[in-house]
Amino acid sequence: MIKKLCLSMLLITCVTSVLGNEAPTLAKDPILEKRVKAISLELRCLVCQNQTIADSNAGLAVDLKNQVREMLQKGMGEDEIKDFMVERYGDFVLYNPPMKGTTMVLWIGPLIMLMIALAVAVRIVRRRSVDDEKKRSSADTDRARELLKD
Amino acid sequence: MPATRFLIPLIVFFAVCAFLWKGLSLNPKEVPSPLIGKPAPEFTLPLLNEVNTTFDNMDMRGEIWLLNVFASWCGPCLDEHPVIVNFAQSSEIPVLGFNYKDRPEAASQWLTRHGDPYERVVVDANGRVGLDYGVYGVPETFLIDRDGIIRYKKIGPLSQTDVSEDILPLIKDMLQ
Numbered sequence: 647m648i649k650k651l652c653l654s655m656l657l658i659t660c661v662t663s664v665l666g667n668e669a670p671t672l673a674k675d676p677i678l679e680k681r682v683k684a685i686s687l688e689l690r691c692l693v694c695q696n697q698t699i700a701d702s703n704a705g706l707a708v709d710l711k712n713q714v715r716e717m718l719q720k721g722m723g724e725d726e727i728k729d730f731m732v733e734r735y736g737d738f739v740l741y742n743p744p745m746k747g748t749t750m751v752l753w754i755g756p757l758i759m760l761m762i763a764l765a766v767a768v769r770i771v772r773r774r775s776v777d778d779e780k781k782r783s784s785a786d787t788d789r790a791r792e793l794l795k796d
Numbered sequence: 797m798p799a800t801r802f803l804i805p806l807i808v809f810f811a812v813c814a815f816l817w818k819g820l821s822l823n824p825k826e827v828p829s830p831l832i833g834k835p836a837p838e839f840t841l842p843l844l845n846e847v848n849t850t851f852d853n854m855d856m857r858g859e860i861w862l863l864n865v866f867a868s869w870c871g872p873c874l875d876e877h878p879v880i881v882n883f884a885q886s887s888e889i890p891v892l893g894f895n896y897k898d899r900p901e902a903a904s905q906w907l908t909r910h911g912d913p914y915e916r917v918v919v920d921a922n923g924r925v926g927l928d929y930g931v932y933g934v935p936e937t938f939l940i941d942r943d944g945i946i947r948y949k950k951i952g953p954l955s956q957t958d959v960s961e962d963i964l965p966l967i968k969d970m971l972q
Binding site: 692693705706709710713732733734735736737 | 829830831897923927928929930932933
């Protein structure tokens with residue numbers, strides 16, 4: 647029993663030590679690290695597509711973070727770094743897609759949807775209020791007739 | 797009026813269906829490469845098993861060649877390996893191996909075990925050159941023309957269909 651317990655404890659520690667293997671952060675220069683983090687948050691990790699490279703510990707994400715750090719150390723700006731990434735990985739690497747012809751649907755689509763929805767809503771509301779008025783007026787005349795009968 | 801009332805939602809429904817159906821057959825892992833039509837990034841890398849010799853891709857100017865990114869740790873590389881071996885045997889086009897983020901011993905062993913189709917194998921141990929080529933999903937394959945322009949890129953395992961439908965026609969085109 648104790649043996650089993652020891653074994654399972656050992657297994658758990660093995661697993662957690664594997665899981666706990668986080669990307670090494672070079673905390674030597676906090677200002678630099680902050681900038682690396684800020685840029686990493688805008689770059690997509692292509693291996694784990696729905697994560698930024700800041701969130702990911704995949705090999706490629708670590709490489710790209712190192713690349714960002716190196717470029718910042720060389721004194722390159724954020725735009726230069728992003729251009730560098732786009733040249734190699736395409737627009738998809740950017741978490742915020744740029745405004746261009748091919749991404750117009752993405753940017754304007756929701757707006758158009760909203761406008762269509764609004765137009766439909768306005769039409770329905772208007773029609774309903776007209777119907778209500780008709781109903782009310784016929785109800786009123788009925789009542790009037792009823793009263794006049796007496 | 798009742799007819800259109802009935803028709804419009806039906807049309808919208810089918811349009812949504814068409815988009816979703818199309819979406820099912822798309823592979824989100826296939827990101828269009830911005831490198832196609834651009835010069836292959838220059839590199840000088842050591843050769844596998846001959847650490848003191850380096851290879852410069854500028855030496856391939858004037859030749860059409862295939863660059864195949866592989867690693868011994870990569871499962872899908874093994875899946876595509878027969879396709880690469882077959883291509884190397886049946887084609888005049890030299891195939892260069894690009895050993896990505898791997899241990900040289902492991903790569904050599906892997907090639908001994910599964911067959912070595914490559915004319916030469918360059919070693920990119922830290923993935924630095926791979927980054928220039930936008931490598932993110934090993935295996936990847938690049939077809940480079942005589943002027944050093946990347947004409948085709950496949951992310952993920954190359955299939956026999958890719959070879960016969962994309963690569964061979966492109967090569968035929970380039971040879972004319």
